[in-house]
Amino acid sequence: MMMKTAVVALMGLTVAAEAASIHQYRSPIELERRQNGRFGGKFNGGFGGGFGGGFGGGKFNGGQGGNNNNNQGGNNNNNQGGNNNNNQGGDNNNNQGGDNNNNNQGGDNNNNNQGGDNNNNNNGGNNNGATETCLAANAIQTGSQSTGQNGNGAADGQVESATDNANFINFCSGETLTNGLQNRDGSCNGIPMGKIPSVNRMVSTVITNPQNFDDLEELTTFTIELQINNMQLGSFTNATSTYYAAPQDLNGAGQIIGHTHVTVQDTGNTLNPTTPLDPTQFAFFKGINDAGNGQGGLSTEVTGGLPAGCYRLCTMSSASNHQPVLMPVAQRGSQEDCRYFSVGGACGNGGGNNGNNNNNGQGNNNQGGNNNQGGNNNQDGNDNNNGQGNGQGRGGGRGRGGNNGQQQNANADGNNNGDSGAAIAGIAAPTVEETGDAARPFSVNGNTFASREAAVQRACAIQNNACANAVNSGQAQGLSVGDCNQQEAACRAAA
Numbered sequence: 001m002m003m004k005t006a007v008v009a010l011m012g013l014t015v016a017a018e019a020a021s022i023h024q025y026r027s028p029i030e031l032e033r034r035q036n037g038r039f040g041g042k043f044n045g046g047f048g049g050g051f052g053g054g055f056g057g058g059k060f061n062g063g064q065g066g067n068n069n070n071n072q073g074g075n076n077n078n079n080q081g082g083n084n085n086n087n088q089g090g091d092n093n094n095n096q097g098g099d100n101n102n103n104n105q106g107g108d109n110n111n112n113n114q115g116g117d118n119n120n121n122n123n124g125g126n127n128n129g130a131t132e133t134c135l136a137a138n139a140i141q142t143g144s145q146s147t148g149q150n151g152n153g154a155a156d157g158q159v160e161s162a163t164d165n166a167n168f169i170n171f172c173s174g175e176t177l178t179n180g181l182q183n184r185d186g187s188c189n190g191i192p193m194g195k196i197p198s199v200n201r202m203v204s205t206v207i208t209n210p211q212n213f214d215d216l217e218e219l220t221t222f223t224i225e226l227q228i229n230n231m232q233l234g235s236f237t238n239a240t241s242t243y244y245a246a247p248q249d250l251n252g253a254g255q256i257i258g259h260t261h262v263t264v265q266d267t268g269n270t271l272n273p274t275t276p277l278d279p280t281q282f283a284f285f286k287g288i289n290d291a292g293n294g295q296g297g298l299s300t301e302v303t304g305g306l307p308a309g310c311y312r313l314c315t316m317s318s319a320s321n322h323q324p325v326l327m328p329v330a331q332r333g334s335q336e337d338c339r340y341f342s343v344g345g346a347c348g349n350g351g352g353n354n355g356n357n358n359n360n361g362q363g364n365n366n367q368g369g370n371n372n373q374g375g376n377n378n379q380d381g382n383d384n385n386n387g388q389g390n391g392q393g394r395g396g397g398r399g400r401g402g403n404n405g406q407q408q409n410a411n412a413d414g415n416n417n418g419d420s421g422a423a424i425a426g427i428a429a430p431t432v433e434e435t436g437d438a439a440r441p442f443s444v445n446g447n448t449f450a451s452r453e454a455a456v457q458r459a460c461a462i463q464n465n466a467c468a469n470a471v472n473s474g475q476a477q478g479l480s481v482g483d484c485n486q487q488e489a490a491c492r493a494a495a
Contacts, residue, residue: 135166135167135169139167140165140166140167141167144161144163144164144165144167144168145163145164145165146161146163147160147161147163148160148161167192169190170190171188171190172188172189172190175187175188176188177189177190178190178191178243178244178245179245180241180242180243180244180245181240181241181243181473181474182239182240182243182472182473184473189244191244191245191246191247192247193247193248193323193326194246194247194248194249194319194326195247195248195249195250196248196326196327196328197230197250197254197255197256197327197328198254198328199328199329199332201230201250201253201254201255201256202230202327202328202332202335203228203229203230203231203256203317203325203327203335204228204229204230204333204335205226205227205228205229205260205315205317205335205336205337206226206227206337207224207225207226207313207315207337207338207339208225208226208227209222209223209224209225210222210224210313210339210341211339211341212339212340212341213271213340213341213342213349214339214341214342215341215342215343215344215345215347215349216305216306216341216342216343216344217305217343217344218305218306218307218308218343218344218454219304219305219306219307219453219454219457220305221301221302221303221304221305222301222302222305223299223300223301223302224262224286224299224300224301224302224313225297225298225299226260226262226297226298226299226315226337227296227297227298228260228296228298228315228317229296230255230256231255231256231257231258231260231296231317231325232251232253232255232256232257232258233258233259233260233288233290233291233292233296233298234259234289234290234291234292235257235258235259235320236258236259236287236289236320237320237321237322239287239322239472240471240472240473240474241474242321243321243322244321244322244323245321246320246321247319247321248319248320248321248323248325248326249319249320256317256319256325257319257320258317258318258319258320258325259287259288259289259317259318259320260287260288260298260315260316260317260318261285261286261287261288261315261316261317261318262284262285262286262288262300262313262314262315262316263282263284263285263286263313263314263316264282264283264284264285264302264306264311264312264313265277265281265282265283265311265312265314266281266283266309266310266311267310267311267312267340268310269310269346269347270310270347271310271340271341271342271347271349272340273312277312282465283306283309283311283461284302284306284461285465285468286300288300303485303489304457304489304492305343306343306457307343307344307449307454307455307457307458308343308344308345308346308450308454309342309343309344309346309347310340310341310342310343310346310347311340311341311342311343312338312339312340313338313339313340313341314336314337314338314339315336315337315338316336317335317336423463423467423487424467424470424471424476424479424483424484424487425466425467425470425471425475425476425479427463427466427467427470428463429459429460429462429463429491430444430445430459430462430463431444431459432444432452432455432456432459432495435448442454442455443455444458444459444462445458445462452495453495456491456492456495457492459491460488460491460492460495461488463487463488463491464484464485464487464488464491467481467483467484467487467488468481468484471483471484
């Protein structure tokens, strides 16, 4: 009996011990409640860390995953708002680790940044806690958070600046993105402006040839020469697919890395135009993508020269991805240069001597209707065929009646060089037509010329500009601007 009683007593102790160990399973939860704050710990740390880490992660143990996740989870929730947990799931908590979350600008900042679902920001301490698609804390510019005014309205002559707390990072959201393309219909470019040089590294340019009021030979090759300070020249990205696609950058000496362009426009029958020129029209354009002489000296050849007329030559400096160069201060000299010159004595400047105005004086009167270049600017829808349209309405200047006689060449339109089918991108040169005016017997897109040769050159130049546009916009795949230049040379030779 005594033995039986002892056995029963031992069994009772065993049951009690087992019951005690089962009961002990709950005690960490009680401890957790005390540590994390009763329901706040249970729901935020428990559900956020337990369910988020457990059910979201697929295992209940994961929720408790040890207490660490819960502690971090709870802490993280307190900082960032439970919303974060919902978006990321416990899985993300495990990836980030509370330690990393704390690193990441705290929840406070996360809430600023698009709320819970921005918790993706917190992936790993990399890049100050930002991923590639999120703004790093040390990149935020507080200057963009102010209108620049004192709250009493804008000062005289000023307007309030637009504001944004995140560097306008989503400014182009919902817009047609530039995306590296030259979009003729306009677009929105979200790429940062980039690095800005110091004032002692600002770009400055001077054109050394031609000079102001020079008078050049008609249809004769000449060279444009210029000198640029404070640029690392020769850096020119693919303008077809990387246009404005990367920020302006500086070299080790603090100079802008990039290249320049030259553009020549017809100014009508004067070297002192009073109406802004049409930017879609130009007689010559060239991006100079080489480094020149290594000391800022650059040159480019205008093969075949220009028809008689009055012209403006200007430079356009760009960073590698073709955006205009950006300077550090507003009050400064221009980084560009321009020159006004004539070709064939058309502007009465006689090569700058001004004395021989009477050479063409009388011719000028003839111009009559020709001066209506204005209307021509649209180049018959060639758009920026830049056909330089402004064209030469200036015939007058040439007043050289005599050479008209040369046979109005009945087949003037023969120079159309052929069918558009054989032309690059199907773009044919415009027709050279007869005007019936003995003084200026030929015309192209409404612009008149004293010689057929000048008219043909204009037609071929219009085709070349349209061809270059097609290449740069991706309409002529596999071809280059060099192919367009070869086509222009063939166009002139075939006339």
